[in-house]
Amino acid sequence: MTTSLERRNALYGNDLACYERMVEIREFEKITNALFAAGSIRGTTHLAVGQEALALGMATTLKPTDVIAGTYRSHALALAFGLTPHSVLGEIMGKATGCCGGVGGSMHMCDTSVGVLPTSAIIGGGMPIAAGAALAFQVQKSKNIGVALFGDGATNIGAFHESLNLAAIWKLPVVFICDNNVYGEYSRINTTTPIEDLHKRAESFAMPHMAIDGMDIHAVRKGISEAVDRARSGGGPTLVEAKTYRFSGHSRADQALYRPEGELEKWQKRDPLLVTEQDLIARKLITQDQIDQMKSTMESDLGALAKKVESDPEPELSAMFSNIWTPAKAGK
């Protein structure tokens, strides 16, 4: 069986593999959506359709020993960083085979073998954690770095400002990556935030900052590399704003009827899969026929996987009582 780390390592220096992973994420989210609609998955889910380039750009710029604290919009991050579709779908379906043993659910992905810390369902919740991981690396004189991935909405919460300030004064080896997908839950950014170029918020912390095209994996890599190199070489934190777009609603309950007319269509022309396909075809690394074949194979493979996962074992009752704390060690 392929491990998360093997899946991660297969991406480095291989643009075709990165594209295939993007296709995997896209098809995976389609299946997730269909399973929710059919009532096979309970609770809620937050799809990351349209945000594949950012996930792959991060996965191939960071090392597996770096750590990332992400959010409840977690499926693309998990798959890109190496988690298997089986462990991600298993978790979404609450199966014992899930990455959290089925007790976490759609919002909570984790695999420490590839640096994915538990994703948080609280806006901004992962940001101080990423700074803290970076603090540990600084103290331990490790070359690893911490990364916080968060949405545009998080930049209005206290944890954002406190984490950036702390990281700046302590020169922590951390990269703050804002996935600005234009919407915070049901609200467009202009209704909640007085500026749209969120990276500029770093100026008040005297922190380097930049905006990158989050729909293009090359632009993502280029921008994040600069920030990662700075963090790794002791230059301190950076705020990177990836301009992306949330192609789906906030969650399962949200049909996103509030979008301005034409906005989605405009962004769909910058669909990260499309952008990557054009690049790969121009570089003669793939043909349209091969792309179509890849998509259709992925669709049927993941469809077969979904059927298998549906019959995976449920967690034992004892799982409810596991991993809560460790009993005190013997003492006086």
Added chain:
Amino acid sequence: MTAMRVRQAIVAALADEMRADENVIFFGEDVAEAEGPFKTSEGILEEFGPVRVRDTPISEMGFTGAAVGAAMMGLKPVVEIMFIEFLGVALDQVVTEGAKMRYLSNGTLSVPMTIRASVGSGLGFGCQHSQTLEHWFASTPGLKVLMPSDAQSAYSLLRAAIQDPDPVIVLEPRILYAERGEVDTSKVTKIGKASMRATGSDITIVALGHMVNIAEAAIKAAGVSADLVDLQTIIPWDRETVLASVKKTGRLIVVEEAPQSGGWGSEIVATVTAQLFSSLKSAPFRITTPDVPVPFNGGLEARFAPTSDDVARQIKHALSQSGAPQPWWVAEGVAK
């Protein structure tokens, strides 16, 4: 009487208070344009306009604290916290600021604000979106803490909360939003007053929120004659009603959707034991969740909060033996 869903009763209570008092304002995340992720503010923006009804950024500390300040200056803000966990980032403003303003102003300032938040397990939202957390607030003097169990109490408690001169937290069991019930809109609850869901002679069951419905089903399943006290308010709780009931029945069970350790039910059991010790026929006890996070998996989550089957088992035990029964996870050998 009007038939409505719990979420509609909440909308009706808010609208009636906003009509009655122009100082009532309402804000929260996606509550205005989108009318609330759980549709608990349908039509509110349309009727009362954007000055009194506002969407906020995802900034719970900021807008909850702003409600404290606005309340101190004479408004009656109502804020919605989508999931109770989101109040975690605003705890300072609620617990350490808002709850202390009357005290720190020598009684010259009031904080007539209401925080509404959805709570509870059962819907597969996972461990960061399924807690009840009422005990966070129940141990903070200066706050009042309410929890409805049906459409009528959702209406009557919210109106009482908005009218109250102090910070009031209304915890709404999310699982009940779609439930229907008859609502008498002339009824406003007195904060601190429990409601009798059922009356009987053999045992007193005290419950709160959705656990009232679970206890009601359990009483029926066990086929016993019981007083079912819907506490409605945790702080201040209705000592008079609970003590009078236990004095009559001689037995007490408290049903809580909250971890075993640190729950408000301990306060009730302790008070009853201390004051009615000689009248008790069996040991008062609590039925709670285990001390675990809310699991996502459906089969596990179904066992997390007290179930009517398990409450029925423990009611029968209380009527036949003097000692308290073991919780299910001990009885089944799953955990200690």
